[in-house]
Amino acid sequence: MSVEIPILADAVMIFGLSCAVIVASHKLRIPTIIGFLLTGVLAGPHCLGLVGASHEVEMFAEVGVILLLFVIGLELSLDELIRLKRPVFVGGAAQVLLTIAVMGLPLMFFDVGLGKSLFIGFLAALSSTAIVLKVLGEKAQLAAPHGRIALGALIFQDVAVVPMMLLVPLLAGASGNPWLSLGEMGLKGVFVAGVIFIGARKVVPKILGAVIRTRSRELFLMTTLGLCFAIALLTSTAGLSLSLGAFLAGLVMSESEYSHSALEGVLPFRDVFTSVFFVSIGMLLDPLFVLTHLPQVLGLTLAVLLVKTMLAAVAGRILGYPVHVAILGGLCLCQIGEFSFVLASVGMLHSLLSPVEYQYFLAVAIVTMALTPFLIAGVPSISGRLARILPVGMSLKAQKDADTDLSDHLIIAGFGLGGHHLARAARASGIRYVILEMNPETVRRERGRGEPILYGDASQAAVLEHINVSKARILAVVISDPAAIGRIVATARAQNPALHIVVRTRFVSEIEPLLQMGAQEVVAEEYETSVEMFIRVLSTYLVPRGDIERFVREIRAEGYGMLRRPMLNTADACNLGGVCSSFGATVLRVVPGAFVEGKSLIESRLRKEHGLTVVAVQRDGRTRLNPDPEWVFEAGDRVHVFGEQDLISQKAALFIGAEGESWNGL
Secondary structure (H helix, E strand, O other): OOOOOHHHHHHHHHHHHHHHHHHHHHHHOOOOOHHHHHHHHHHHOOOOOOOOOHHHHHHHHHHHHHHHHHHHHOOOOHHHHHOOOHHHHHHHHHHHHHHHHOOOOHHHHHOOOOHHHHHHHHHOOOHHHHHHHHHHHHOOOOOHHHHHHHHHHHHHHHHHHHHHHHHHHHOOOOOOOOOOOOOHHHHHHHHHHHHHHHHHOHHHHHHHHHHHHOOOOOHHHHHHHHHHHHHHHHHOOOOOOOOHHHHHHHHHHHHOOOOHHHHHHHHHHHHHHHHHHHHHHHOOOOOHHHHOHHHHHHHHHHHHHHHHHHHHHHHHHHHHOOOHHHHHHHHHHOOOOOOHHHHHHHHHHHOOOOHHHHHHHHHHHHHHHHHHHHHHHHHHHHHHHHHOOOOOOHHHHHHOOOOOOOOOOOOOOOOHHHHHHHHHHHOOOOOOOEEEOOHHHHHHHHHHOOOEEOOOOOOOOOHHOOOHHHHEEEEOOOOHHHHHHHHHHEEEEEEEOOOEEEEEOHHHHHHHHHHOOOOOOHHHEEHHHHHHHHHHHHHHHOOHHHHHHHHHHHHHHHHHHHHHHOOOOOOOOOOOOOOOOEEEEEEOOOOOOOOOOOOOOOHHOOOOOOEEEEEEEOOOOEEOOOOOOOOOOOOEEEEEEEHHHHHHHHHHHHHHOOOOOOOOOO
């Protein structure tokens, strides 16, 4: 005797269709979230009608929302909120309030009530945390300036969605006295939060400690999910929202020493149920409605993308970022978010949206979400164009503070962890250095600590001129934005062909393009991490240190040796006693039409008249050390020269052309 489970057939249909669509999306290089949305559209009642238990699917989707907010709370500790206070509470608040004001309140002039106008502003103000953070993380752009703008705004939105949901009944006029109702809900919220946090300090640690001592992974996972749903149920019983309870539960768990284990256990459930959430969103869309109202849908979509981009860019400017960086941050936030669907469903229950308006909202929201991965993927090329159209110099204060007497100095682009360590080493060695940083908060903080740091975009020629890049010896680029790194290298190389450029990047695949742009040294985190890993493994096995170091040299020779250009090994120019030599060595490529092309070493009089000593020449993969005076230079030769650093910068035109032809790499 078989027992029929109605939802089972629909679950098989959803997961089977999802797998097929996701495989197709992967082959077409379409983001998986778009695949889930398409799955919902195809399986929904408005298209193929393959899923009949739509109510049950919505219940699973609600579980996905609860787990999503729980994970957000887990990942968002109170310490992190404090560290990101300005991007979150200034930038995020500006983005949300501006969007509500600009996209909601003007509707009042079209006989739309205040409550409905504010509600539409709420829907427009939220962006997709799931899509934006996933795509930015994959692109390694979360630590970039535009990534920081987006992250701050998304954190604020995730917190703001809770009071927005509480305000929906008030906007619908369900209460007699809205201020009294709002105060009542505020008191309930404070009371529930107090009970939860007191329990978190006294009860939760004891429960989790007892669970951990059992060493049962299953029991720990059940306890974690049980706390999440129990706190969500508590807030719902108190008249608040399930989402608020889930967020508070995550925030409580984030302060625990077991938060990482909880996150690891919950993530698979979140991914599955969140996927069902996106499928359920697609099921709500009526494709026929979109086709019959295509001009209106496209017009509204374009308006949302443009207005949200501009308003988020204004928030970025309020934080102090340059115009083109603020616009890139706006592009990351220009879509409608997943929590807007939750708000919209609550609004439908309170008659704040008509069925037709709801379909318009669904169409615009789904299209903007589908376009977001492609917009973020285009950020590098968009960034380059914006940097040329909207050139950004230094602030007036930074221009006044720039030391015009700098020479033979080190320029550090970016002041994260790598920049801190580099500055500390330079200071200990007595090397003059100057730092360029795009984060206004970092600049203000570090200037107060006495660092020679300036606010400016290192990819801009005007900024580099202010810090005497033409007289600098080394440029160290330690930022996290791959597109910006390339622009910085190209700009600096054009201004100082003799500049020694050292770049940190993430992937080995990015090394060769940066070398082609003119960097001499490219350190890939991916490669260095692998080296450090086997060093630690071999050390644990008590392999002799000398053998490990020899193996490291072999690995570096095999790996970086294939990627780097052949370079001259020279002794350290500086010692830890603080004495730094003004002499240095570099490699200059002979371009067609240069002064030295076709001349012998003695005819060019490089040493006698120009003060440059040629120690080696590379041609056709071969290296000639200490070439004879009769050696004739040819275009394409890579010439290793030694001399005073300032003199090398001045005489580089002898090799690259008197008119300063573009740098073609080494």
